[in-house]
Amino acid sequence: GGVAVLVHKSFPGRVKLIHHDDLGRLVLLEVTLQSLTFSLMVCYAPNQYDHKFFSRIVSLGGGNTDFPLLVVGDFNVVHDPLVDCSGAAAYRQLGARRGIRFLLSALDLVDGWRSLHPQERDFTHTSRAHGTHSRIDYALLSPALFTRIRGITHSSIIISDHAMVMIELEAPESWRIGGWKFPVYLC
Secondary structure: OOOOOOOOOOOOOEEEEEEEOOOOOEEEEEEEEOOEEEEEEEEEOOOOOOHHHHHHHHHHHHHOOOOOEEEEEEOOOOOOHHHHEOOHHHHOOHHHHHHHHHHHHHOOOEEHHHHHOOOOOOOOEEEOOOOEEEOOEEEEEOHHHHOOEEEEEEOOOOOOOEOOEEEEEOOOHHHOOOOEEEEEOOO
């Protein structure tokens, strides 16, 4: 497994690769859309908690960017077992939950979907083997970028065992002709 970022040829902005790791678990991009520039980090966390992986995200996100940050990906852990999974016993990964908390705190990020849906239960992953559903795919944002969010939704789980996490950003002021959607597909 790993991450990939596909950019449509008609994308109306600029995307610059800043960093990618050799294992394909982290990609850091600089995205510019007219007056809006932000850093986009796409992650695929190991199945077993690895503090070095989360530290690497903090190092890249905190040290290599002067722009608001959007961190998306499959973190393979439930942040809050009470609302983010159907079978809490399957996700007693206290250490891994510390990793998510570490990211949120160290990089001053907001769990975008949970902030917009504080009590809702919606899942991004289905484990057919365990018969559980969980939210392990996240969109973590800098507060400055969170103010531009129109919505974050999860698709149905059809092809993969993961749902897509879709983020809709408010268009920059210079081109308010309708909305613009930036889909982030996490499969």
